[in-house]
Amino acid sequence: MTAKATKYLDRIDSPADLRKLSVNELPAYCAELREFIIREVSANPGHLGASLGAVELAVAIHYVYDTPNDKLVWDVGHQAYAHKILTGRRGLFPTNRKLGGISGFPKMSESAYDAFGAGHSSTSISAALGLSRALRTADGGGPKCVAVIGDGAMTGGLAFEGLNNAGADPDNDILVVLNDNRISIDPNVGALKEALLDISTSRHYNRFKDSTWKAMNRVPRMRRMIQKMLNGAKSFFLHQSNLFESFNFRYFGPVDGNDVVALVRALRDLRTLPGPKILHALTVKGKGYAPAEQDQTEWHAPGRFDPETGERLSPPSAGNGSLRFQDVFGHTLVRLAEADPRIVGITPAMPTGCSMNLLMERMPERAYDVGIAEGHAVTFAAGLAAGGKIPFCNIYSSFMQRAVDNVIHDAALQELPVVLCLDRAGLVGEDGATHHGAFDLALLRGVPNLTIAAPMDATELRDLMYTASAGKDGMWVIRYPRGGSFPAKVLDEPLTPVEPGRGRILREPEGARVAVVSVGAIGTEAQAAVSSLADEGIAAAHYDLRFVKPLDTALLERIGEKGYRYVVTVEDGVIAGGAGSAVLEYFSDRGFLTGGLRVVRLGLPDRFVEHGTVGQLRALCGIDAASIADRIRSLAV
């Protein structure tokens, strides 16, 4: 797509510039913004569909509100590209999600316009409420605070905790903009979606409301009375109370959220209206780019594409008929479920991402998408397990952070056979600090009753799933990373049970001073390091720990007694409290350290790792093959 001449785009470097435009010029500016986003994201991948749908929301809010003094909080933040571009980051946008470049999500350290950082869902109402309370002046004034939340993010329990708290006090002066495009990443699920549809599609009510709004504009002093009348009419027409009004929010809408002029009109009214209020904006995900409107799931984050033809140039599958860990998980779960009627699947809103969609297609009655509700997913799984099922609950590692107590209190403590599969464990790449699966091992290692395993490859993943599916050893956690590339024939291999807590000897050469103990798929980097060193004549042993809990104490005893000078642990989670710490504790407790053994732990440092390619980030953290080899070389001589 060749860049068209623009009239507004290059002139607007801040909301102050934006506010110099007349309202009638805004649609043309939105079109230019949209075109810019499509062109940029086609070459430098990111979250396209949501950002295209929220162009008018970003423009209208910045136009009407006095940002950055007023506070604008984006939920998740994957839809905020227009916001980023019009708040001074147009020139930096080609660096979006790249190492050293701007983040793909709002980030407080990046811009004063990013009032709150995000990446995980359903935080915006709580954060906007906190900002509003903190910045309120003694006379009840202070900045206006706006939360923009999607219909998917609204399914998260935290959003309702925010509504509940905000609605309790009429002095809570926040606006929630519900960006309702009727889809999450995959089709939105749950009762809320029906309620939103009900609110927004009642023809009788909307006809009545439109005419009343017009009257309201003519006689402003009657607004309060008319609003009351509208609320009453809503209950009458819809035969149910409006959910948001039950939380003491004043409900406005639905408005066409892709009509920037209508949005400006509505927001101008709402900015001066005190108290908690919600504007229901109907938008179209992928708006203005036909392929993205047509297949909204595929175009949520489409990878590189040809903007002219819509051809996808880097689809997220492994390609060449090979399989990612995600594909292996999905196919194996179907196979296990076919063999055992007790097996069911659960995903909190990521069926395509984690491949739970395969079970959903094959056995819809045995697969549950519960919405963006990680805590609920785990407790729901625990309930299913208490009722005799063997639930495979698949959650992205970083999103599972939301559910730690559910794991502890509802599943592990109850000794229930929940199989928690943690996808996207380790470094995920361009999504960055909010999304790396950095903490799961450190968070869960101290929880009793858990078996925690990390497969190094597809065969191990299948075998671990198979073993866990017996439902005999209480709760299992199986963690594996994004991607991978395995031959399709791996799915034909027989499933072999694995002894819980049993690791593997991969290489044990005579005369080695250094032994590497790796955990999970990052072991392939260690393997490459050890084998390249062997080519140089440097011998190093390599063990695949496989289980972080229970530890393979027999294997560790063997390593301890081999007389190595150094054990180098390698993991793709945080060093502090991770798998390496478990090994170190064991050697310390058993007195091997006083015998001269030193443990060197490699993994993620004690700071948040930002965005970049997985390869770049591994190198930065010293856990790519070259860095591991360097480290071993320095110890081996």
Ligand SMILES: Cc1ncc(C[n+]2csc(CCOP(=O)(O)OP(=O)(O)O)c2C)c(N)n1
């Ligand atoms: C806690 C958490 N769980 C899951 C996700 C993954 N996720 C990111 S965007 C998204 C869909 C959000 O849907 P919606 O709020 O409707 O926004 P849309 O993309 O439709 O604009 C999901 C599930 C996340 N970011 N955070």
Ligand SMILES: CC(=O)[C@@H](O)[C@H](O)COP(=O)(O)O
């Ligand atoms: C914004 C968000 O949280 C998701 O869109 C996430 O980026 C998906 O990650 P994957 O691409 O790894 O499925």
Ligand SMILES: [Mg+2]
């Ligand atoms: Mg949505």
